[in-house]
Amino acid sequence: xxxxxxxxxxxxxxxxxxxxxxxxxxxxxxxxxxxxxxxxxxxxxxxxxxxxxxxxxxxxxxxxxxxxxxxxxxxxxxxxxxxxxxxxxxxxxxxxxxxxxxxxxxxxxxxxxxxxxxxxxxxxxxxxxxxxxxxxxxxxxxxxxxxxxxxxxxxxxxxxxxxxxxxxxxxxxxxxxxxxxxxxxxxxxxxxxx
Amino acid sequence: xxxxxxxxxxxxxxxxxxxxxxxxxxxxxxxxxxxxxxxxxxxxxxxxxxxxxxxxxxxxxxxx
Numbered sequence: 199x200x201x202x203x204x205x206x207x208x209x210x211x212x213x214x215x216x217x218x219x220x221x222x223x224x225x226x227x228x229x230x231x232x233x234x235x236x237x238x239x240x241x242x243x244x245x246x247x248x249x250x251x252x253x254x255x256x257x258x259x260x261x262x263x264x265x266x267x268x269x270x271x272x273x274x275x276x277x278x279x280x281x282x283x284x285x286x287x288x289x290x291x292x293x294x295x296x297x298x299x300x301x302x303x304x305x306x307x308x309x310x311x312x313x314x315x316x317x318x319x320x321x322x323x324x325x326x327x328x329x330x331x332x333x334x335x336x337x338x339x340x341x342x343x344x345x346x347x348x349x350x351x352x353x354x355x356x357x358x359x360x361x362x363x364x365x366x367x368x369x370x371x372x373x374x375x376x377x378x379x380x381x382x383x384x385x386x387x388x389x390x391x392x
Numbered sequence: 393x394x395x396x397x398x399x400x401x402x403x404x405x406x407x408x409x410x411x412x413x414x415x416x417x418x419x420x421x422x423x424x425x426x427x428x429x430x431x432x433x434x435x436x437x438x439x440x441x442x443x444x445x446x447x448x449x450x451x452x453x454x455x456x
Contacts, residue, residue, distance in 0.1 A: 223453070293400060293403075293404075296400070296403070297398075297399060297400040297403075300398070301398025301399055301400040302398070302399050302400075303399050303431045303432075306430075306431045306434070307431055307432075307434040307435040307438055308434065309434060309437075310437065310438050310441050311441075312441075313440065313444035313445065316441060316445060317444060317445055322445070323445070323448075323449050323452060326445055326446075326449055327449075344411065345446050345450065346450060346453070348450075351411050351412065362412075365411075366408055366411060366412070369407070369410075369411050370404065370407045370408070373407050373410070373439070373442070374407070376442065377438060377439075377442065380442070
């Protein structure tokens, strides 16, 4: 008689429970639902196949996020070409509106106050999250590869098969756009103490 | 060798400095520009704030 399938272990249940959070991370990085689903499925599968990989020293979520990061890179590698296709928003150059023809600021940067003041407020991070999610797809992917996956620029170029000049242009635009969004959604609504 | 830079150029360097090490002369020209330009100093402060925020956010996201 074949053995009856074992009931899901506590470990499997805990892993499953974290699936929605993993999916949110994967979506934020990959900006493509199908790729995100694949990355998360691969992560869950890897965890269930090798539960002994989880030493128990860290939180389960931290360990799974570590596995997920590798699976996300696998997905990017698999979809290199589509991952770097720019849409019209990616192509927009914010520099053009920031500076006048002589290269001076047309809209002077405001005082944002100290990092501690902003970071002391939980809502600030919600705004940061929204602003990152709103980056156009190609910019968002390279920005998250840099900031969340913490890849070096030459690794990103290699994985996505783009030149370092292309990468700098995308990161440059992403950081300017993020700054613009934070200004609009957070700092223009705050009274910054001088 | 380029010592005098426009604000647009300084902005590009400040952004690139997060993704590649600047050459010594680039760094010098930034500091010279900041001496005279309040707007670019502010922009740099904004980027520093974003740097701190992104690092802290990373910890939140991964762990809590």
